[in-house]
Amino acid sequence: MAPKSAAARIAGALRSNVADLPPGGRLPGERDLADTHEVARGTIRAALAMLVQDGTVIGRPGRGYYRREHPLVDWWPLTFERDGYRRDTPEAGLDAWAADVKAQGFNPRQDVKVSIVEASPLIAAGLDVDPGELVVVRERIRYVDDWPIQTADSYYPMWVAQGTDIMRPGDLTIPGGLMRAAGHPQARFVDELTGRMASDEDAARMDLPRITPVFMHVRVGYDANDRRVRVIVTVAPTDRNRIMFESPGGAA
Amino acid sequence: MAPKSAAARIAGALRSNVADLPPGGRLPGERDLADTHEVARGTIRAALAMLVQDGTVIGRPGRGYYRREHPLVDWWPLTFERDGYRRDTPEAGLDAWAADVKAQGFNPRQDVKVSIVEASPLIAAGLDVDPGELVVVRERIRYVDDWPIQTADSYYPMWVAQGTDIMRPGDLTIPGGLMRAAGHPQARFVDELTGRMASDEDAARMDLPRITPVFMHVRVGYDANDRRVRVIVTVAPTDRNRIMFESPGGAA
DNA sequence: CAGTGGTCTAGACCACGCT
Protein backbone atom coordinates (compact mmCIF):
# COMPACT_ATOMS: atom_id res chain seq x y z
CA MET A 1 0.00 0.00 0.00
CA ALA A 2 2.67 2.48 1.02
CA PRO A 3 5.49 2.45 -1.55
CA LYS A 4 8.47 2.88 0.72
CA SER A 5 11.73 4.37 -0.36
CA ALA A 6 14.95 2.39 0.04
CA ALA A 7 15.97 4.71 2.85
CA ALA A 8 12.69 4.15 4.72
CA ARG A 9 12.98 0.39 4.28
CA ILE A 10 16.52 0.39 5.63
CA ALA A 11 15.48 2.65 8.49
CA GLY A 12 12.98 0.00 9.51
CA ALA A 13 15.62 -2.71 9.38
CA LEU A 14 18.02 -0.59 11.41
CA ARG A 15 15.32 0.03 13.97
CA SER A 16 15.22 -3.69 14.69
CA ASN A 17 18.99 -3.87 14.93
CA VAL A 18 19.02 -0.99 17.38
CA ALA A 19 16.40 -2.67 19.52
CA ASP A 20 18.75 -5.63 19.96
CA LEU A 21 21.52 -3.31 21.10
CA PRO A 22 22.09 -2.43 24.76
CA PRO A 23 21.36 1.22 25.57
CA GLY A 24 24.44 3.17 24.62
CA GLY A 25 25.53 0.44 22.21
CA ARG A 26 27.15 1.44 18.95
CA LEU A 27 25.99 0.78 15.39
CA PRO A 28 28.36 -0.04 12.54
CA GLY A 29 29.73 2.96 10.65
CA GLU A 30 27.93 4.48 7.69
CA ARG A 31 30.32 2.90 5.20
CA ASP A 32 29.90 -0.56 6.70
CA LEU A 33 26.12 -0.23 6.69
CA ALA A 34 26.23 0.90 3.07
CA ASP A 35 28.18 -2.24 2.17
CA THR A 36 25.95 -4.67 4.02
CA HIS A 37 22.74 -3.11 2.68
CA GLU A 38 24.25 -2.69 -0.77
CA VAL A 39 23.30 0.96 -1.19
CA ALA A 40 25.22 4.21 -1.44
CA ARG A 41 26.34 5.96 1.69
CA GLY A 42 23.89 8.79 1.09
CA THR A 43 20.98 6.38 1.35
CA ILE A 44 22.28 5.04 4.64
CA ARG A 45 22.62 8.59 5.91
CA ALA A 46 19.00 9.31 5.01
CA ALA A 47 17.92 6.20 6.92
CA LEU A 48 20.03 7.10 9.94
CA ALA A 49 18.66 10.63 9.86
CA MET A 50 15.17 9.21 10.41
CA LEU A 51 16.34 7.31 13.48
CA VAL A 52 18.08 10.39 14.84
CA GLN A 53 14.99 12.51 14.31
CA ASP A 54 12.73 10.27 16.34
CA GLY A 55 15.36 9.86 19.01
CA THR A 56 15.98 6.16 18.48
CA VAL A 57 19.64 6.83 17.95
CA ILE A 58 22.19 9.52 18.78
CA GLY A 59 24.81 10.58 16.23
CA ARG A 60 28.20 11.73 17.49
CA PRO A 61 30.41 13.34 14.86
CA GLY A 62 33.72 11.56 14.51
CA ARG A 63 32.57 8.67 16.71
CA GLY A 64 29.51 6.90 15.36
CA TYR A 65 25.84 6.25 16.04
CA TYR A 66 24.70 4.98 19.41
CA ARG A 67 21.46 3.64 20.82
CA ARG A 68 19.75 6.27 22.92
CA GLU A 69 20.34 5.92 26.66
CA HIS A 70 18.20 8.54 28.33
CA PRO A 71 14.38 8.59 28.13
CA LEU A 72 12.32 11.65 27.22
CA VAL A 73 12.13 14.20 30.01
CA ASP A 74 8.66 15.50 30.81
CA TRP A 75 8.25 19.26 30.93
CA TRP A 76 5.20 20.94 32.46
CA PRO A 77 5.31 24.57 31.34
CA LEU A 78 1.87 25.33 32.78
CA THR A 79 1.41 26.10 36.43
CA PHE A 80 -2.16 25.75 37.59
CA GLU A 81 -3.18 26.61 41.10
CA ARG A 82 -6.15 24.34 41.07
CA ASP A 83 -7.08 21.10 42.82
CA GLY A 84 -3.92 21.46 44.87
CA TYR A 85 -2.36 20.48 41.58
CA ARG A 86 1.42 20.23 41.44
CA ARG A 87 4.16 22.55 42.51
CA ASP A 88 3.99 26.33 42.55
CA THR A 89 5.70 25.97 45.88
CA PRO A 90 8.74 24.20 44.50
CA GLU A 91 11.20 22.61 46.82
CA ALA A 92 13.53 25.19 48.32
CA GLY A 93 16.45 25.92 46.06
CA LEU A 94 14.82 24.62 42.89
CA ASP A 95 12.81 26.38 40.25
CA ALA A 96 9.69 24.79 38.82
CA TRP A 97 11.52 23.07 36.02
CA ALA A 98 14.23 21.61 38.22
CA ALA A 99 11.65 20.40 40.72
CA ASP A 100 9.77 18.61 37.94
CA VAL A 101 12.90 16.93 36.68
CA LYS A 102 13.88 15.81 40.16
CA ALA A 103 10.41 14.38 40.67
CA GLN A 104 11.05 12.21 37.62
CA GLY A 105 14.12 10.76 39.29
CA PHE A 106 16.68 12.69 37.29
CA ASN A 107 19.34 15.15 38.29
CA PRO A 108 18.80 18.70 36.96
CA ARG A 109 21.46 21.38 36.58
CA GLN A 110 21.47 24.83 34.99
CA ASP A 111 24.28 26.97 33.66
CA VAL A 112 23.40 30.65 33.77
CA LYS A 113 25.01 33.60 32.04
CA VAL A 114 23.76 37.14 32.59
CA SER A 115 24.36 39.90 30.08
CA ILE A 116 23.00 43.09 28.61
CA VAL A 117 22.09 42.98 24.93
CA GLU A 118 20.15 44.85 22.30
CA ALA A 119 16.60 43.55 21.90
CA SER A 120 16.04 41.46 18.78
CA PRO A 121 12.77 42.02 16.92
CA LEU A 122 11.24 38.96 18.60
CA ILE A 123 12.21 40.14 22.07
CA ALA A 124 11.28 43.74 21.36
CA ALA A 125 7.80 42.66 20.31
CA GLY A 126 7.43 40.51 23.41
CA LEU A 127 8.60 43.16 25.86
CA ASP A 128 6.97 46.04 24.02
CA VAL A 129 10.24 47.95 23.69
CA ASP A 130 12.01 49.28 20.60
CA PRO A 131 14.25 46.89 18.69
CA GLY A 132 17.84 47.64 19.64
CA GLU A 133 16.89 48.92 23.09
CA LEU A 134 19.06 47.47 25.85
CA VAL A 135 17.56 44.60 27.84
CA VAL A 136 18.90 42.18 30.42
CA VAL A 137 19.07 38.52 29.50
CA ARG A 138 19.65 35.51 31.71
CA GLU A 139 20.74 32.74 29.37
CA ARG A 140 20.29 29.28 30.81
CA ILE A 141 21.37 25.91 29.50
CA ARG A 142 19.52 23.15 31.32
CA TYR A 143 21.04 19.73 31.80
CA VAL A 144 19.49 16.49 33.00
CA ASP A 145 22.05 13.99 34.26
CA ASP A 146 24.66 16.19 32.55
CA TRP A 147 22.89 15.86 29.21
CA PRO A 148 21.82 19.17 27.60
CA ILE A 149 18.02 19.15 27.49
CA GLN A 150 16.87 22.66 26.69
CA THR A 151 17.88 26.31 26.69
CA ALA A 152 15.76 28.91 28.48
CA ASP A 153 16.62 32.58 28.02
CA SER A 154 14.77 35.16 30.11
CA TYR A 155 14.69 38.75 28.89
CA TYR A 156 13.85 41.70 31.13
CA PRO A 157 13.37 45.37 30.35
CA MET A 158 15.92 47.59 32.08
CA TRP A 159 13.33 49.20 34.32
CA VAL A 160 12.49 45.81 35.75
CA ALA A 161 15.97 44.36 36.17
CA GLN A 162 17.84 47.47 37.32
CA GLY A 163 19.33 46.98 40.76
CA THR A 164 17.66 43.64 41.47
CA ASP A 165 18.84 40.07 41.87
CA ILE A 166 17.93 39.53 38.23
CA MET A 167 21.32 40.94 37.32
CA ARG A 168 23.19 38.61 39.68
CA PRO A 169 24.94 35.84 37.77
CA GLY A 170 24.67 32.15 38.67
CA ASP A 171 21.79 29.78 39.21
CA LEU A 172 19.71 31.79 41.65
CA THR A 173 17.23 29.95 43.77
CA ILE A 174 15.05 32.51 45.43
CA PRO A 175 12.09 31.37 47.52
CA GLY A 176 8.92 32.76 45.99
CA GLY A 177 10.61 33.42 42.69
CA LEU A 178 12.90 35.92 41.09
CA MET A 179 10.16 38.20 39.81
CA ARG A 180 8.38 38.50 43.09
CA ALA A 181 11.65 39.29 44.84
CA ALA A 182 12.37 41.96 42.23
CA GLY A 183 9.03 43.59 42.99
CA HIS A 184 7.21 42.51 39.85
CA PRO A 185 5.12 39.41 40.57
CA GLN A 186 3.50 38.12 37.43
CA ALA A 187 -0.27 38.12 37.14
CA ARG A 188 -0.57 36.08 33.98
CA PHE A 189 1.31 34.54 31.09
CA VAL A 190 0.60 34.25 27.41
CA ASP A 191 2.34 31.30 25.81
CA GLU A 192 3.13 30.54 22.23
CA LEU A 193 4.53 27.25 21.05
CA THR A 194 6.04 26.77 17.62
CA GLY A 195 8.29 24.20 16.07
CA ARG A 196 11.24 24.33 13.73
CA MET A 197 14.54 22.64 12.99
CA ALA A 198 17.48 23.31 15.28
CA SER A 199 19.45 26.39 14.23
CA ASP A 200 23.23 26.56 14.18
CA GLU A 201 23.07 28.34 17.53
CA ASP A 202 20.83 25.69 19.07
CA ALA A 203 23.13 23.00 17.73
CA ALA A 204 26.16 24.65 19.29
CA ARG A 205 24.59 25.28 22.69
CA MET A 206 23.09 21.82 23.10
CA ASP A 207 25.46 19.75 20.99
CA LEU A 208 22.69 18.73 18.60
CA PRO A 209 22.76 17.44 15.06
CA ARG A 210 21.13 20.15 12.98
CA ILE A 211 18.50 17.72 11.71
CA THR A 212 16.78 17.71 15.10
CA PRO A 213 13.32 19.30 15.34
CA VAL A 214 12.85 21.56 18.36
CA PHE A 215 9.98 23.11 20.25
CA MET A 216 10.22 26.86 20.66
CA HIS A 217 8.23 28.16 23.60
CA VAL A 218 7.80 31.90 24.06
CA ARG A 219 6.21 33.05 27.30
CA VAL A 220 5.30 36.68 27.90
CA GLY A 221 4.75 37.52 31.55
CA TYR A 222 2.55 40.45 32.64
CA ASP A 223 2.47 42.12 36.03
CA ALA A 224 -0.68 43.19 37.89
CA ASN A 225 -0.80 46.43 35.86
CA ASP A 226 -0.65 44.41 32.64
CA ARG A 227 2.85 45.61 31.83
CA ARG A 228 5.17 43.15 30.09
CA VAL A 229 7.89 42.34 32.57
CA ARG A 230 9.57 39.26 31.13
CA VAL A 231 9.89 37.14 28.02
CA ILE A 232 11.21 33.60 28.28
CA VAL A 233 12.34 31.85 25.13
CA THR A 234 12.79 28.13 25.61
CA VAL A 235 14.20 25.87 22.92
CA ALA A 236 13.61 22.18 23.60
CA PRO A 237 14.68 19.44 21.15
CA THR A 238 11.77 17.10 20.53
CA ASP A 239 13.97 14.05 20.86
CA ARG A 240 14.65 14.86 24.52
CA ASN A 241 11.55 16.69 25.72
CA ARG A 242 7.90 15.82 26.10
CA ILE A 243 5.51 18.63 27.01
CA MET A 244 2.76 17.70 29.43
CA PHE A 245 -0.28 19.53 30.72
CA GLU A 246 -3.56 18.80 32.35
CA SER A 247 -6.80 20.66 32.01
CA PRO A 248 -10.36 20.62 33.28
CA GLY A 249 -13.02 19.16 31.05
CA GLY A 250 -15.13 21.16 28.67
CA ALA A 251 -17.47 20.67 25.80
CA ALA A 252 -14.68 19.79 23.39
CA MET B 1 32.12 33.18 14.13
CA ALA B 2 29.66 30.68 12.72
CA PRO B 3 31.29 28.73 9.85
CA LYS B 4 28.32 28.27 7.58
CA SER B 5 27.95 25.50 5.09
CA ALA B 6 27.38 26.27 1.44
CA ALA B 7 23.80 25.12 1.78
CA ALA B 8 23.17 27.44 4.73
CA ARG B 9 24.73 30.36 2.89
CA ILE B 10 22.56 29.74 -0.16
CA ALA B 11 19.51 29.33 2.05
CA GLY B 12 20.14 32.83 3.35
CA ALA B 13 20.43 34.20 -0.17
CA LEU B 14 17.24 32.44 -1.24
CA ARG B 15 15.46 33.85 1.77
CA SER B 16 16.05 37.34 0.43
CA ASN B 17 14.89 36.33 -3.03
CA VAL B 18 11.71 34.87 -1.59
CA ALA B 19 11.01 38.05 0.34
CA ASP B 20 10.96 39.94 -2.95
CA LEU B 21 8.43 37.54 -4.38
CA PRO B 22 4.68 38.10 -4.11
CA PRO B 23 2.93 35.57 -1.86
CA GLY B 24 2.34 32.48 -3.95
CA GLY B 25 5.12 33.46 -6.34
CA ARG B 26 7.30 30.73 -7.77
CA LEU B 27 11.05 30.24 -7.40
CA PRO B 28 13.26 28.99 -10.24
CA GLY B 29 13.62 25.21 -10.46
CA GLU B 30 16.29 23.32 -8.56
CA ARG B 31 18.42 22.85 -11.68
CA ASP B 32 18.31 26.54 -12.53
CA LEU B 33 19.23 27.51 -8.98
CA ALA B 34 22.10 25.03 -9.05
CA ASP B 35 23.43 26.69 -12.21
CA THR B 36 23.14 30.25 -10.96
CA HIS B 37 24.72 29.44 -7.58
CA GLU B 38 27.29 27.17 -9.19
CA VAL B 39 26.74 24.22 -6.90
CA ALA B 40 25.37 20.72 -7.34
CA ARG B 41 21.65 20.15 -7.25
CA GLY B 42 21.91 18.31 -3.94
CA THR B 43 23.28 21.40 -2.26
CA ILE B 44 20.38 23.46 -3.59
CA ARG B 45 17.96 20.85 -2.31
CA ALA B 46 19.53 21.08 1.16
CA ALA B 47 19.11 24.85 1.10
CA LEU B 48 15.51 24.64 -0.07
CA ALA B 49 14.78 22.05 2.61
CA MET B 50 15.69 24.65 5.24
CA LEU B 51 13.22 27.12 3.77
CA VAL B 52 10.51 24.49 3.63
CA GLN B 53 11.11 23.50 7.23
CA ASP B 54 10.61 26.97 8.60
CA GLY B 55 7.62 27.53 6.37
CA THR B 56 9.15 30.26 4.21
CA VAL B 57 8.43 28.26 1.12
CA ILE B 58 6.11 25.48 0.01
CA GLY B 59 7.38 22.66 -2.19
CA ARG B 60 4.94 21.08 -4.64
CA PRO B 61 6.21 17.89 -6.29
CA GLY B 62 6.21 18.15 -10.05
CA ARG B 63 5.50 21.90 -9.96
CA GLY B 64 8.12 23.84 -8.08
CA TYR B 65 8.71 25.91 -4.96
CA TYR B 66 6.39 28.76 -4.05
CA ARG B 67 6.41 31.52 -1.50
CA ARG B 68 4.11 30.71 1.36
CA GLU B 69 0.66 32.32 1.10
CA HIS B 70 -1.15 31.45 4.27
CA PRO B 71 -0.04 32.58 7.74
CA LEU B 72 0.32 30.24 10.72
CA VAL B 73 -2.99 29.23 12.20
CA ASP B 74 -3.28 29.56 15.97
CA TRP B 75 -4.50 26.54 17.85
CA TRP B 76 -5.66 26.72 21.47
CA PRO B 77 -5.86 23.14 22.74
CA LEU B 78 -6.63 24.26 26.28
CA THR B 79 -10.09 25.34 27.33
CA PHE B 80 -10.14 27.37 30.51
CA GLU B 81 -13.36 28.38 32.14
CA ARG B 82 -11.90 31.39 33.85
CA ASP B 83 -12.32 35.15 33.48
CA GLY B 84 -14.98 34.43 30.90
CA TYR B 85 -11.98 33.39 28.89
CA ARG B 86 -12.67 32.30 25.34
CA ARG B 87 -15.09 29.79 23.91
CA ASP B 88 -16.25 26.62 25.64
CA THR B 89 -19.64 27.68 24.40
CA PRO B 90 -18.65 27.56 20.78
CA GLU B 91 -20.85 29.01 18.14
CA ALA B 92 -23.65 26.63 17.21
CA GLY B 93 -22.52 24.14 14.62
CA LEU B 94 -18.81 24.55 15.26
CA ASP B 95 -16.47 22.65 17.54
CA ALA B 96 -13.86 24.46 19.59
CA TRP B 97 -11.20 24.22 16.92
CA ALA B 98 -13.42 25.46 14.11
CA ALA B 99 -14.65 28.33 16.26
CA ASP B 100 -11.06 29.39 16.95
CA VAL B 101 -10.17 29.31 13.30
CA LYS B 102 -13.20 31.31 12.35
CA ALA B 103 -12.35 33.88 14.99
CA GLN B 104 -9.02 34.34 13.21
CA GLY B 105 -10.84 35.23 10.02
CA PHE B 106 -10.27 31.94 8.23
CA ASN B 107 -12.64 29.36 6.89
CA PRO B 108 -12.48 25.98 8.65
CA ARG B 109 -13.67 22.65 7.26
CA GLN B 110 -13.35 19.06 8.44
CA ASP B 111 -13.55 15.76 6.60
CA VAL B 112 -14.62 12.94 8.88
CA LYS B 113 -14.41 9.20 8.39
CA VAL B 114 -15.76 6.79 11.01
CA SER B 115 -14.51 3.23 11.26
CA ILE B 116 -13.86 0.35 13.61
CA VAL B 117 -10.25 -0.71 13.98
CA GLU B 118 -7.95 -2.73 16.22
CA ALA B 119 -6.29 -0.63 18.89
CA SER B 120 -2.62 0.11 18.23
CA PRO B 121 -0.28 -0.03 21.22
CA LEU B 122 -0.45 3.77 21.59
CA ILE B 123 -4.24 3.80 21.56
CA ALA B 124 -4.53 0.73 23.76
CA ALA B 125 -2.35 2.38 26.39
CA GLY B 126 -4.37 5.58 26.19
CA LEU B 127 -7.77 3.90 26.46
CA ASP B 128 -6.62 1.23 28.90
CA VAL B 129 -7.76 -1.61 26.64
CA ASP B 130 -5.81 -4.54 25.21
CA PRO B 131 -3.86 -3.98 21.99
CA GLY B 132 -5.87 -5.43 19.14
CA GLU B 133 -9.20 -4.85 20.88
CA LEU B 134 -11.79 -3.22 18.62
CA VAL B 135 -12.29 0.52 19.07
CA VAL B 136 -14.20 3.18 17.17
CA VAL B 137 -12.20 5.91 15.48
CA ARG B 138 -13.39 9.19 14.02
CA GLU B 139 -10.62 10.28 11.67
CA ARG B 140 -10.71 13.97 10.85
CA ILE B 141 -8.68 15.97 8.40
CA ARG B 142 -8.96 19.68 9.17
CA TYR B 143 -8.68 22.30 6.48
CA VAL B 144 -8.32 26.06 6.73
CA ASP B 145 -9.27 27.87 3.55
CA ASP B 146 -9.12 24.45 1.85
CA TRP B 147 -5.52 23.96 2.98
CA PRO B 148 -4.85 20.84 5.10
CA ILE B 149 -3.80 22.06 8.53
CA GLN B 150 -3.93 19.12 10.89
CA THR B 151 -5.38 15.65 11.43
CA ALA B 152 -7.31 14.83 14.58
CA ASP B 153 -8.31 11.21 15.20
CA SER B 154 -10.59 10.44 18.14
CA TYR B 155 -10.61 6.89 19.51
CA TYR B 156 -13.44 5.54 21.69
CA PRO B 157 -13.79 2.22 23.48
CA MET B 158 -16.73 0.18 22.22
CA TRP B 159 -18.65 0.51 25.46
CA VAL B 160 -18.64 4.27 25.05
CA ALA B 161 -19.41 4.55 21.35
CA GLN B 162 -21.96 1.72 21.00
CA GLY B 163 -25.31 3.01 19.82
CA THR B 164 -24.44 6.71 20.11
CA ASP B 165 -23.93 9.55 17.65
CA ILE B 166 -20.22 8.86 17.87
CA MET B 167 -20.69 6.19 15.24
CA ARG B 168 -22.53 8.53 12.87
CA PRO B 169 -20.33 9.58 9.97
CA GLY B 170 -19.91 13.17 8.86
CA ASP B 171 -18.89 16.37 10.59
CA LEU B 172 -21.25 16.29 13.55
CA THR B 173 -21.96 19.52 15.32
CA ILE B 174 -23.74 18.68 18.50
CA PRO B 175 -24.53 21.45 20.97
CA GLY B 176 -22.81 20.68 24.25
CA GLY B 177 -20.44 18.25 22.62
CA LEU B 178 -20.37 14.73 21.33
CA MET B 179 -19.27 13.16 24.59
CA ARG B 180 -21.92 14.80 26.70
CA ALA B 181 -24.58 13.72 24.21
CA ALA B 182 -23.25 10.18 24.35
CA GLY B 183 -23.66 10.17 28.11
CA HIS B 184 -19.99 10.46 29.01
CA PRO B 185 -19.10 14.07 29.76
CA GLN B 186 -15.42 14.49 30.39
CA ALA B 187 -14.19 15.60 33.78
CA ARG B 188 -10.56 16.20 32.91
CA PHE B 189 -7.89 15.75 30.26
CA VAL B 190 -4.28 14.78 30.38
CA ASP B 191 -2.31 16.11 27.46
CA GLU B 192 1.01 15.08 26.04
CA LEU B 193 2.81 16.97 23.34
CA THR B 194 5.70 15.52 21.39
CA GLY B 195 7.39 16.36 18.15
CA ARG B 196 8.74 14.35 15.26
CA MET B 197 9.13 14.42 11.50
CA ALA B 198 6.08 13.79 9.34
CA SER B 199 5.53 10.09 8.67
CA ASP B 200 4.57 8.68 5.28
CA GLU B 201 0.99 8.56 6.50
CA ASP B 202 1.01 12.18 7.65
CA ALA B 203 2.53 13.18 4.34
CA ALA B 204 -0.18 11.40 2.41
CA ARG B 205 -3.09 12.74 4.46
CA MET B 206 -1.96 16.36 4.48
CA ASP B 207 0.04 16.51 1.26
CA LEU B 208 3.25 17.33 3.13
CA PRO B 209 6.87 16.99 2.17
CA ARG B 210 8.30 14.39 4.53
CA ILE B 211 10.90 16.83 5.80
CA THR B 212 8.24 18.77 7.72
CA PRO B 213 8.39 18.63 11.52
CA VAL B 214 5.02 18.04 13.19
CA PHE B 215 3.52 18.42 16.64
CA MET B 216 1.85 15.29 17.95
CA HIS B 217 -0.73 16.00 20.61
CA VAL B 218 -2.27 13.11 22.54
CA ARG B 219 -5.20 13.95 24.81
CA VAL B 220 -6.68 11.36 27.12
CA GLY B 221 -10.18 12.26 28.37
CA TYR B 222 -11.56 10.90 31.66
CA ASP B 223 -15.18 10.81 32.76
CA ALA B 224 -16.43 11.66 36.25
CA ASN B 225 -15.58 8.14 37.41
CA ASP B 226 -12.04 8.52 36.14
CA ARG B 227 -12.56 6.04 33.35
CA ARG B 228 -10.78 6.69 30.07
CA VAL B 229 -13.45 7.49 27.53
CA ARG B 230 -11.56 9.03 24.63
CA VAL B 231 -8.11 9.51 23.14
CA ILE B 232 -7.53 12.21 20.57
CA VAL B 233 -4.36 12.10 18.50
CA THR B 234 -3.71 15.34 16.66
CA VAL B 235 -0.88 15.74 14.18
CA ALA B 236 -0.14 19.36 13.33
CA PRO B 237 2.71 20.37 10.98
CA THR B 238 4.78 23.08 12.64
CA ASP B 239 4.93 25.10 9.44
CA ARG B 240 1.15 25.67 9.56
CA ASN B 241 0.25 25.59 13.24
CA ARG B 242 1.10 27.68 16.27
CA ILE B 243 -0.04 26.41 19.64
CA MET B 244 -1.25 29.07 22.04
CA PHE B 245 -2.27 29.01 25.67
CA GLU B 246 -2.68 31.38 28.54
CA SER B 247 -2.19 30.69 32.21
CA PRO B 248 -2.44 32.43 35.54
CA GLY B 249 0.76 33.64 37.15
CA GLY B 250 2.78 31.69 39.67
CA ALA B 251 6.12 31.82 41.35
CA ALA B 252 7.99 30.67 38.27
C1' DC C 1 47.48 7.82 12.70
C1' DA C 2 43.16 5.59 10.85
C1' DG C 3 38.27 5.93 11.34
C1' DT C 4 34.19 8.68 11.85
C1' DG C 5 30.45 11.64 10.43
C1' DG C 6 29.56 16.22 7.52
C1' DT C 7 29.46 18.02 3.15
C1' DC C 8 29.63 18.31 -1.70
C1' DT C 9 29.81 16.82 -6.73
C1' DA C 10 28.05 15.32 -11.22
C1' DG C 11 25.81 12.52 -12.92
C1' DA C 12 21.26 9.05 -13.37
C1' DC C 13 16.42 7.25 -13.39
C1' DC C 14 11.74 7.66 -11.68
C1' DA C 15 6.76 9.35 -10.96
C1' DC C 16 4.05 13.01 -11.43
C1' DG C 17 1.88 17.60 -13.22
C1' DC C 18 1.03 20.12 -16.92
C1' DT C 19 0.07 21.47 -21.79
Add this chain to the structure above:
DNA sequence: GCGTGGTCTAGACCACTGG
Protein backbone atom coordinates in the same frame (compact mmCIF):
# COMPACT_ATOMS: atom_id res chain seq x y z
C1' DG D 1 6.57 15.23 -24.15
C1' DC D 2 8.89 18.05 -21.20
C1' DG D 3 9.81 20.08 -16.83
C1' DT D 4 9.34 19.34 -12.03
C1' DG D 5 10.75 17.52 -7.61
C1' DG D 6 12.13 12.72 -5.26
C1' DT D 7 15.53 9.43 -4.96
C1' DC D 8 19.79 7.16 -5.58
C1' DT D 9 24.81 6.30 -6.94
C1' DA D 10 29.83 6.33 -6.50
C1' DG D 11 32.87 8.76 -5.79
C1' DA D 12 35.65 13.00 -3.17
C1' DC D 13 37.58 16.12 0.47
C1' DC D 14 37.10 18.03 5.07
C1' DA D 15 37.20 18.41 10.32
C1' DC D 16 37.04 16.02 14.13
C1' DT D 17 37.68 11.99 17.22
C1' DG D 18 40.18 8.43 19.37
C1' DG D 19 44.17 5.63 20.43
